[in-house]
Amino acid sequence: xxxxxxxxxxxxxxxxxxxxxxxxxxxxxxxxxxxxxxxxxxxxxxxxxxxxxxxxxxxxxxxxxxxxxxxxxxxxxxxxxxxxxxxxxxxxxxxxxxxxxx
Numbered sequence: 001x002x003x004x005x006x007x008x009x010x011x012x013x014x015x016x017x018x019x020x021x022x023x024x025x026x027x028x029x030x031x032x033x034x035x036x037x038x039x040x041x042x043x044x045x046x047x048x049x050x051x052x053x054x055x056x057x058x059x060x061x062x063x064x065x066x067x068x069x070x071x072x073x074x075x076x077x078x079x080x081x082x083x084x085x086x087x088x089x090x091x092x093x094x095x096x097x098x099x100x101x102x
Contacts, residue, residue, distance in 0.1 A: 039076045048072030051098070059099065066102035071095050 052068035059067065074094035 044072065044076045047076040051075070051095075054095075062099055063102045067095075067098045070101055071098035074098070 048068045049072075051071040052064055055062060055064035055067045055071075071094040074097065075090060
């Protein structure tokens with residue numbers, strides 16, 4: 001019986017730590033910097049302009065300025081925000097997050 005209690009406590013503690021870790025991890029779309037580190041102003045503006053054009057031609061019911069700034073910011077980053085992460089399609093990730101947030 002005591003072994004079962006230890007197992008349950010270990011499972012609950014592990015789940016609690018996972019949940020805490022997820023909530024403490026910053027979203028990919030937020031940053032205190034207006035432009036990602038290592039990105040020039042021209043690269044950032046080009047990315048935002050491209051995303052604004054995409055939004056205006058392809059997407060409806062979305063604030064295109066919000067979409068363009070958020071998606072452009074994510075796409076202009078050269079390094080992944082999640083250490084050792086590899087995104088299958090950075091453009092799809094950025095556009096999906098921007099669409100749901102704006």
